[in-house]
Amino acid sequence: MSELDRHDTIRAVHWRGDRLSLLDQRRLPFEETFIDCRSAAEVAQAIKDLVVRGAPAIGIAAAWGVVLAAQNDPLALDQATRTLRASRPTAVNLMWALDRMQGIGSDAAALVREAQAIQDEDLAANRRMGELGAALLDGGGVLTHCNTGSLATAGFGTALGVIRSGYAAGKISQVYAGETRPWLQGARLTMYELVRDAIPAKLIADSAAAHLMRSGAVQWVIVGADRIAANGDTANKIGTYQLAIAARHHGLKFMVVAPSSTVDMATVDGSAIDIELRDPQELLGIGGRRTVVDGAQAWNPVFDVTPASLIDAIVTERGVIHHPDRHAMQALFAPGHG
Incomplete structure (x- = not known):
């Protein structure tokens, strides 16, 4: 093996x-x-x-x-x-x-x-992205959000595939996973994968991310994507946008890892991406047990959009785009390329 x-x-x-x-x-x-x-x-x-x-x-x-x-x-x-x-x-x-x-x-x-x-x-594609993304790493800790591993793909994973490759190559010493409310994909799924596959991992509350970044324990934030627009704006699990803002403030690098099938060149920018709103009840309890007072209301978008200007690298199986913008996306993903 x-x-x-x-x-x-x-x-x-x-x-x-x-x-x-x-x-x-x-x-x-x-x-x-x-x-x-x-x-x-x-x-x-x-x-x-x-x-x-x-x-x-x-x-x-x-x-x-x-x-x-x-x-x-x-x-x-x-x-x-x-x-x-x-x-x-x-x-x-x-x-x-x-x-x-x-x-x-x-x-x-x-x-x-x-x-x-x-x-x-x-x-x-996941194995290829793992190789390309790991080549960008230079040791230390990484933070990831939601679940982007074997559970979310055919196997190996996108962002978690980079983490798997990076750890196998000795380029990652510690992984931190945000819990990812309200469905706790980070806590339930990413930690399940990391522990099962013997990769050193620590769970953090979503709200602890900026404090973690300031501590110097992580050098990269590595996330997946559900849709990447023609200018590099990226829709991913809710909470990704605020991680990108915090990473830029603290001098961390921010990597998006996704197959080319996630790139939608027909969507001009992030403002045109349809953001799914799910049942507010998902926010009002945990595991089927209500935690919020009766009569309370909730707003439950399950994705947000990270502007391309906050992304240091988009990694796909076709290659890596550093500092993505419309021209770089067009060069790699225009019809007929690759």
């Missing part, structure tokens, strides 16, 4: 021939339970309910949802695709994967091959 493989032991999306088996991420870290989806509608509901989450994993699951629709009722394929598109609006990987599947037609065997290719290509 290689050093990289030693720190990459989790897979969350499994195609079983007649069903899609998804590791239920709502139950982690205490229960490793898989949910079987046998229709596109069940896949769409699993995406909406956060059984599966993370932009690349959502796209992969949706691709297999199209396969299930073709197997069950090819005449209803268009409706199934529309249902899958509506499950989560912000992650562009979902739309990208469904567009790619629609280009194949309705032949179930061809759709299986395409969905498998999407999944395999994502894993290869």
